[in-house]
Structures are given as structure tokens and as C-alpha cells.
Amino acid sequence: MLLIHFLQTASRLKPILHKPFLFMTxxxxxxxxxxxxxxxxxxxxxxxxxxxxxxxIFDYLRAQLPGFRIEVIDHGAGAVSMLAVRGxxxxxxxxxxxxxxxxxxxxx
Numbered sequence: 001m002l003l004i005h006f007l008q009t010a011s012r013l014k015p016i017l018h019k020p021f022l023f024m025t026x027x028x029x030x031x032x033x034x035x036x037x038x039x040x041x042x043x044x045x046x047x048x049x050x051x052x053x054x055x056x057i058f059d060y061l062r063a064q065l066p067g068f069r070i071e072v073i074d075h076g077a078g079a080v081s082m083l084a085v086r087g088x089x090x091x092x093x094x095x096x097x098x099x100x101x102x103x104x105x106x107x108x
Contacts, residue, residue: 036064047098050078057097058082 043057054072061082062070068084075081100106 045098046101052078052080054080
């Protein structure tokens with residue numbers, strides 16, 4: 001979301017920004033985004049076998065959300081939900097974390 005906001009802001013400023021400046025500004029952000037993506041895809045969230053617990057990816061997400069009140073609920077059978085709240089929110093973002101296992105039946 002932050003990257004999208006940054007790109008929208010940068011596009012509005014395009015007439016006054018020089019490309020080298022924009023590249024230098026985006027490079028650290030791109031590196032950070034890629035680091036987070038690498039961490040997120042390293043967690044085994046395949047469904048089946050629904051072996052997702054309250055640690056792993058949820059520990060990582062907790063560490064990335066300082067200042068949030070976080071509640072992780074294990075509903076059993078690999079169904080875990082996480083609620084992260086900061087302040088008095090007026091919006092809800094719903095994210096689905098599990099993935100399907102690789103299979104010869106799947107293709108790109």
C-alpha cells in the first residue's frame with residue numbers, strides 16, 4: 001500500500017522530478033519491499049495440509065506492526081485469524097494467507 005501511494009505521489013510530481021532522483025528514492029523502498037516479500041513467501045502456508053499455527057508467519061507479521069494491538073486466534077484444524085488494530089479504525093483490510101500446494105496439474 002505504501003509503495004502504491006508513493007508511486008501515485010511520484011507520478012503527480014513527474015514534471016518536476018528528474019529520473020535519477022526518482023530512481024534513487026525508489027531503490028531503498030524496492031529493496032525493503034523485496035525483503036518483506038522474500039520473508040512472506042518463505043513460510044509454508046499450504047492448504048492442504050492446513051498445518052498453519054499461531055507462530056511462523058504470524059510472528060513475522062506481529063514484528064512488522066509496531067504500535068498495533070494484535071490478536072491471533074487459533075480456530076483449530078489449521079484455521080488461524082489475526083486482527084491488528086491501531087487507533088480507532090474506520091476501514092478493514094482482509095487478507096488471505098494460505099496457498100495451495102504445487103502440483104503437476106497446475107501450470108503458469
